[in-house]
Amino acid sequence: MILATDIDFDRDGKQVSAVRVPMQRDGGADGALLVPIAVIRNGDGPTLLITAGNHGDEYEGQVAAAAFVRSLDPAAIRGRVIIAPALNLAAATAGRRTSPIDGGNLNRSFPGDALGGPTAKIAAFVDAQLLPRADLVIDLHSGGTVFDYVCCLFASEHPDADVRRRTRQAIDAFGAPWCLTKPFRDDETTMLGSAARRGVPYLSTELRGMGTVGAEALKLAESGIHGLLSALGILPKKSNVTPAAPRWLRFRDGSLFPVAPEDxxxxxxxxxxxxxxxxxxxxxxxxxxxxxxxxxxxxxxxxxxxxxxxxxxxxxxxxxxxxxxxxxxxxxx
Ligand SMILES: [Zn+2]
Structure with a gap:
């Protein structure tokens, strides 16, 4: 089942609407979650997909992505930008990592299930309707309420040389101070896994956290996404200054992070x-x-x-x- 939306992905101009995700709740009869989605398009060209609120308590990306919904002028771009700033809506409005409706962790629900609960349906929509339209995905995460994280990118080494090359171009254009590479896996239940299976270059971020929205995080999200839009040719280049190269990191295989041994x-x-x-x-x-x-x-x-x-x-x-x-x-x- 394809979720209902009045968005026409091939129409020029700016559309700000919602995807209707069927949801049952007491007092709501056959209701729906209205997951916000915006499409800004001007003719043929590349598509950047910007997602945030994949985890609901990671606020920096939600604020940064929504700012692009308001600021992007269709007349100033070439191609298309699709923005879903509060993807797991029920989690985002509750300020929780997971959905209070079905307990779903969206970033462990891919490729989703069109017949499943609301979180699984959202994952299935992203997998079947958004990823195939994208030339590049930027999925904005942060440390959430519980963690503080350095401002960084996460990327993986796709076995396909073309996907890898485009991923690297995007990393260079974003200008994050750190980039953590993850080993390639195509069996992950994350959005990264779905993008990898579909051969779509995918980057995610960490942008601090602690349940806050800080200036450092917003500044990097804004300049980084501008860099991606310019690299894709959707926006003209702001300047000829190439961002500084990131410091490359990875988690050692079998790394044992320190954990609390007791409460x-x-x-x-x-x-x-x-x-x-x-x-x-x-x-x-x-x-x-x-x-x-x-x-x-x-x-x-x-x-x-x-x-x-x-x-x-x-x-x-x-x-x-x-x-x-x-x-x-x-x-x-
Ligand atoms: Zn997250």
């Missing part, structure tokens, strides 16, 4: 962006109901750069406390 309160003893050695102190977990017990020392197992750090202090056993990445290879041009 407690996490006190960080490291900083975002810090270089650490294996054995260095990551932080302490305080078991507050046992004041006689010394806090538990959490040490890094891997050396590298702290790219993500838990922000919310209260932790449950097994919660990630920090993400550490190592120097990695560039995505081949």
């Amino acid at each position: 407690g309160v996490f006190e960080s003893r490291c900083a975002l962006g810090q270089e650490v050695e294996a054995g260095d102190l990551c932080g302490l977990v305080h078991v507050v109901e046992r004041p006689d017990r010394a806090p538990i020392e959490i040490r890094f197992r891997d050396s590298g750069v702290v790219v993500g750090l838990r922000h919310i202090a209260r932790v449950a056993a097994g919660d990630d406390l920090a993400h550490v990445a190592q120097a990695g290879p560039e995505v081949a041009a």
